[in-house]
Amino acid sequence: MSAVSALTARGLSRTVWILVIARAVNRIGAFTLPFLGVVLAVELKASLGQVGLILAVFGAATIPSRLLGGQLADRLGRRRTIVLGLAGCAVAQLWIALSHVLWSAVLATILLGLAFEIYEPPSQAMIADVTEPEDRPAAYGLYSAALAAAGVLAGLLAAAISHWDLRWLFVADAITCLSCAALVALALPADVRRERPADRPAAVWRDRRLLLLLAGGTVFATIYMQLIIGVPLTLLEQGLPKSGTGIILAVSAVTLIVAQRVLRVQHLDDFRAIAIGYLLVAAGLVVSAVAHGLSVFLLASVLWSLGELFLLTRYLTQASGLAPDEARGRYLAVFGLSWGIATTIAPITVTQLLKSAGPAGLWLTTAGAAVVLAALQPWFRKRLAPAGP
Known part of the structure; x- marks a missing residue:
């Protein structure tokens, strides 16, 4: 599908809107990260130094996560990569919720970091695939505005759910990840087979x-x-x-x-x-x-x-x-x-x-x-x- 045909008479393409909605819903559920340190310290009795180290490892894991997302987006396909990243986040979130010893939560946190950014490169690339260059600022602007709005609602939901057991936050986030994966798998167009790039990744x-x-x-x-x-x-x-x-x-x-x-x-x-x-x-x-x-x-x-x-x-x-x-x-x-x-x-x-x-x-x-x-x-x-x- 060409970029021109992807634009509807009313503005941005259906694909862009689906990506924006899916990302916003997932962002609403992504209110667990600020509470991860609390769970490690309160529920699993980690020291302050251990909490800082674990969160630093999570942050470091997000770097190869984004690179992996880019590689898979070009080779496996945009839609498949998005679904894979969201499913990985859901598994990690449920693992954290079910962890009762620190080492288990640490492994789950590392998995979460490795899956956390896989979604971004294929979703951003797909937006570029279906829009003309002059329309991309509007498409990416809608994407960022939706994330901002969802972030506010995420904070409100976190404040409400956090009155219960904090582990339920991770269960709720896993549910939103799986819901978005299902939406993307069912509603986005199938991946287009792309020619293998002649250059090596290092290029x-x-x-x-x-x-x-x-x-x-x-x-x-x-x-x-x-x-x-x-x-x-x-x-x-x-x-x-x-x-x-x-x-x-x-x-x-x-x-x-x-x-x-x-x-x-x-x-x-x-x-x-x-x-x-x-x-x-x-x-x-x-x-x-x-x-x-x-x-x-x-x-x-x-x-x-x-x-x-x-x-x-x-x-x-x-x-x-x-x-x-x-x-x-x-x-x-x-x-x-x-x-x-x-x-x-x-x-x-x-x-x-x-x-x-x-x-x-x-x-x-x-x-x-x-x-x-x-x-x-x-x-x-x-x-x-x-x-x-």
């Missing part, structure tokens, strides 16, 4: 443009993760209520959803849109640096959320545009490593900057990095331009 790593894009995407992902980690700590430092974090996340999600519906920025090219996105993020970070009340943090969240919308959609558009059709899954998997790297870096940078410079120093430093990336977009434009004949 992906020799694409200098992809590696440059990975570097830029890692900076964005690190800024994003610093917000996720740093905002709750900043509120704590400012003596604001813990519930403020949930309110800020809700406002951020609403901003993404409304902006996706209202903003018409398809006429902007990727580099100009990315520059605008970084400037909006920087503005939100500067406001965060001077904020001492929840209302000011809410204003900041609107600004940085608008910026994230520009950045996430355009980076994915660029990554999918660099890739040849037969290697798109692997390209998106390599680009997606930016999130694994950022998840490792951000906790260190946030805690060290908070310790040495306080909240103002943290957010002003991060804003400076965003401004530098905005200024570098003309340089990126030249380096990422297609090679001449």
Whole structure:
């Protein structure tokens, strides 16, 4: 099916909508991760040091998970890989729920990490497969907005279910994974047989443009993760209520959803849109640096959320545009490593900057990095331009 025929008269294709719905439902169920450390410590009597090490191993396992997802997406097929990743997550979640000794939970956590990111490369690649390049920002924007909305509902469900035995959280997440796997298997089109790529997998790593894009995407992902980690700590430092974090996340999600519906920025090219996105993020970070009340943090969240919308959609558009059709899954998997790297870096940078410079120093430093990336977009434009004949 061509990209043109995939677009319906009312907008994005049925395939895109199914992927968005499946990912959103799965995101609603994915509220277990923040509670994994609690289960390890309370239910299985792990020490604080052991909990930190186990969670670090989980994070490390997500890196090969994404690479595996890219390889399987190009070789096994998009739909099969999505179903495999979701089923793997379900098995791991049920294993954690049934574990009564620490070593069993550790093995289950490693399996969860290895399955956790398999879904992303094939789903992102499939969106690119069925959309024209000019429509991809809208498709990826819808994808990210749906995840944001589902994340808010996930938090509410987690708060409700966590009053019972925490193991039920993992059972609920396993059920949503299996439900999404069934939806994908039944509703998405069958995998198209693709020609085996003539190049070896290592050729992906020799694409200098992809590696440059990975570097830029890692900076964005690190800024994003610093917000996720740093905002709750900043509120704590400012003596604001813990519930403020949930309110800020809700406002951020609403901003993404409304902006996706209202903003018409398809006429902007990727580099100009990315520059605008970084400037909006920087503005939100500067406001965060001077904020001492929840209302000011809410204003900041609107600004940085608008910026994230520009950045996430355009980076994915660029990554999918660099890739040849037969290697798109692997390209998106390599680009997606930016999130694994950022998840490792951000906790260190946030805690060290908070310790040495306080909240103002943290957010002003991060804003400076965003401004530098905005200024570098003309340089990126030249380096990422297609090679001449």
